[in-house]
Amino acid sequence: MNGMTAVVEAEGLTKFYGQRRGLEDLDLAIQPGEVFGYLGPNGSGKTTTIRLLLDVIRPTRGRATVLGLDPGDAKVRARIGYLPGELALAGRERAGQYLRFLADARGGVAQARIDELAERLEADLSVPMGKLSKGNKQKVGLIQAFMHRPEFLILDEPTSGLDPLVQQEFLAMVREVRADGRTVLMSSHVLAEVEHVSDRVGIVRSGRLVAVEEVAALREKAVRRVELHFDAPVPPEAFEGLPGVRDLRAAGASVTCTIDGRPDALIKAAARFTVVHLVSAEPDLEEIFLTYYSGEEDQHARVGSAKPA
Amino acid sequence: MPALVAQSLREYRRMLIGWTIGISVFMSIYIGIYANIKESPEVYGPAALAKYPGALKDLMGGLADFTSGPGFLQSVVYQLFVPMLFIACACGIGNRAIAQPEESGLLELTVTLPIERVRLLLQRFGAGLLGLLAAVALTYLLAWAIATNVGVGVPADRILAAHTGVFLLALFFGTLTLAVGAATGRKGLASAVAGVWTIGGYAVVTIGQNVSAISWLKWVSPFHYYLEGKPIYQGFPVGDYLVLAGATAVLLLTAALAFDRRDVGV
Ligand SMILES: Nc1ncnc2c1ncn2[C@@H]1O[C@H](COP(=O)(O)OP(=O)(O)O)[C@@H](O)[C@H]1O
Ligand SMILES: [Mg+2]
Numbered sequence: 001m002n003g004m005t006a007v008v009e010a011e012g013l014t015k016f017y018g019q020r021r022g023l024e025d026l027d028l029a030i031q032p033g034e035v036f037g038y039l040g041p042n043g044s045g046k047t048t049t050i051r052l053l054l055d056v057i058r059p060t061r062g063r064a065t066v067l068g069l070d071p072g073d074a075k076v077r078a079r080i081g082y083l084p085g086e087l088a089l090a091g092r093e094r095a096g097q098y099l100r101f102l103a104d105a106r107g108g109v110a111q112a113r114i115d116e117l118a119e120r121l122e123a124d125l126s127v128p129m130g131k132l133s134k135g136n137k138q139k140v141g142l143i144q145a146f147m148h149r150p151e152f153l154i155l156d157e158p159t160s161g162l163d164p165l166v167q168q169e170f171l172a173m174v175r176e177v178r179a180d181g182r183t184v185l186m187s188s189h190v191l192a193e194v195e196h197v198s199d200r201v202g203i204v205r206s207g208r209l210v211a212v213e214e215v216a217a218l219r220e221k222a223v224r225r226v227e228l229h230f231d232a233p234v235p236p237e238a239f240e241g242l243p244g245v246r247d248l249r250a251a252g253a254s255v256t257c258t259i260d261g262r263p264d265a266l267i268k269a270a271a272r273f274t275v276v277h278l279v280s281a282e283p284d285l286e287e288i289f290l291t292y293y294s295g296e297e298d299q300h301a302r303v304g305s306a307k308p309a
Numbered sequence: 310m311p312a313l314v315a316q317s318l319r320e321y322r323r324m325l326i327g328w329t330i331g332i333s334v335f336m337s338i339y340i341g342i343y344a345n346i347k348e349s350p351e352v353y354g355p356a357a358l359a360k361y362p363g364a365l366k367d368l369m370g371g372l373a374d375f376t377s378g379p380g381f382l383q384s385v386v387y388q389l390f391v392p393m394l395f396i397a398c399a400c401g402i403g404n405r406a407i408a409q410p411e412e413s414g415l416l417e418l419t420v421t422l423p424i425e426r427v428r429l430l431l432q433r434f435g436a437g438l439l440g441l442l443a444a445v446a447l448t449y450l451l452a453w454a455i456a457t458n459v460g461v462g463v464p465a466d467r468i469l470a471a472h473t474g475v476f477l478l479a480l481f482f483g484t485l486t487l488a489v490g491a492a493t494g495r496k497g498l499a500s501a502v503a504g505v506w507t508i509g510g511y512a513v514v515t516i517g518q519n520v521s522a523i524s525w526l527k528w529v530s531p532f533h534y535y536l537e538g539k540p541i542y543q544g545f546p547v548g549d550y551l552v553l554a555g556a557t558a559v560l561l562l563t564a565a566l567a568f569d570r571r572d573v574g575v
Contacts, residue, residue: 017575054421057572078423088414093319104312105422144418 005068007032007152007183008053012062015048021207022048025062028202028209030185035178037198037215038187045207046187047085050156054082067152078106081145085156085187087137089129095140096125102144109147117143121166134161146173153177155186159193171197195219220261228255228270229277239269313424317436321402328398329444332391333451339385340452343378344459350376367516370536378462383541386452387471389511392535395475399441399483400503406433408490408499411574426569430491434561437483445476463541470540477553481531482507484560492567494574531556
């Protein structure tokens with residue numbers, strides 16, 4: 001596309017755990033410099049994809065290259081920073097000591113760099129790892145993923161367990177990585193967690209990539225629940241038949257509905273009255289699924305999951 | 310020293326120190342008893358023999374010559390207890406190398422470091438080997454010092470020969486545990502395989518040696534290659550020890566190849 005090698009290139013990448021499908025026929029290319037959000041509900045195959053890219057597990061069929069090389073090549077992993085989805089840290093060893101080991105095993109990272117990240121995330125590295133809270137473990141995980149300034153960051157549910165302030169700091173770190181021209185693949189089951197930093201998102205479901213979208217386009221398609229409160233009762237007819245407005249409920253001085261894509265028509269209709277309060281929930285992934293992938297595939301998925309194992 | 314070897318040693322350290330202290334205490338007490346036996350062999354010799362039924366005597370390696378220095382050292386220290394303690398220690402480390410951190414999820418970050426799988430396994434093994442060597446060296450010095458002190462009358466090189474055998478036995482079973490864990494990722498299975506082979510192997514060369522139906526099994530018992538040469542009496546059984554070392558090398562190679570091919574943490 002732009003002459004550079006794709007950071008990730010997967011073709012027909014498939015992983016079965018015995019009979020159980022982890023991921024099937026993934027075709028995906030992630031370009032240098034982009035932040036790719038990898039979205040899907042629990043059990044959809046995000047971790048499976050990521051562990052395939054890191055050669056922790058091996059594909060049943062299909063292939064993938066990472067930074068132009070086979071994931072089995074240890075040299076590739078020197079250029080990757082990885083935050084596991086279920087980060088395990090345990091024992092009496094202090095977090096700082098463990099980070100020192102990871103830094104040395106990666107060929108050396110200045111202690112000042114580790115300290116800087118720890119300060120930024122407000123992580124206490126003097127605590128034994130077994131005694132770290134979930135949030136603090138996640139911070140240690142982030143430090144080790146970012147510390148060597150890798151070309152490619154693979155972050156599996158990075159925001160889980162982080163409190164909102166740290167989440168903001170983390171998102172700032174991701175933006176800096178993008179500003180450097182480095183590449184990020186991050187998974188989440190909540191669009192809201194990745195949409196503000198991602199250029200594109202891929203939606204994976206039951207082991208299949210069902211859509212890859214520019215975030216801007218996805219947001220247009222997203223279903224959003226909106227609640228409007230007025231200073232006086234409003235006639236329901238004023239909101240009926242608006243393009244993209246569904247599930248309309250007008251009762252007295254309030255109107256609730258869901259909107260598909262742009263809120264423009266609704267806003268214009270509401271503007272004729274005095275709006276005292278407006279609530280617009282972040283669109284959640286589940287609702288995008290229900291709107292856009294509720295066709296045949298959904299039927300199959302439901303029937304499939306209803307079968308006895 | 311590679312970062313992973315140093316890190317692995319840190320992980321094994323507590324366990325190694327614990328076992329070294331335990332084995333040292335055991336040896337101090339039991340070798341020390343020899344002072345009493347030496348003074349009144351007529352009390353301890355028949356008493357020891359009378360106390361044990363035949364099968365149990367077999368299990369303890371016959372208990373012949375119990376009141377002599379070498380006989381005592383062999384029966385009480387090098388026949389059963391110290392080998393078993395070291396084997397347990399080595400199997401513990403063998404599991405800590407791969408299967409245990411894999412089951413707890415701790416291996417995930419290690420396998421995603423820029424270190425090839427085979428190298429990773431060899432470094433985990435190398436750290437275990439160094440740790441075990443240190444424990445063996447310390448306990449050898451202690452055994453020698455106490456034995457000299459109470460006048461067991463076994464020369465240092467014979468004690469070294471026996472101690473080396475214990476080391477090779479422990480290394481074999483530790484590597485076996487590592488290999489099963491590296492091939493399957495299951496530490497329970499690894500412990501079970503090592504445990505059954507240890508107990509079965511010991512039984513075959515002691516109480517089983519006169520049962521012709523199973524006596525051929527001694528060839529697959531690592532204990533055969535340790536006990537048969539009577540290192541306390543005859544020094545290094547070089548050929549037998551090479552068999553143990555060679556078998557360990559085969560296990561290690563198997564471990565490395567199996568780990569290299571496998572999905573981790575599934
Ligand atoms: N080790 C495993 N053994 C068997 N099935 C697995 C294993 N890991 C994942 N799976 C299955 O593969 C599917 C995808 O899992 P995963 O990749 O962990 O999803 P996600 O990370 O999106 O939550 C799920 O159905 C899950 O049950
Ligand atoms: Mg996951």
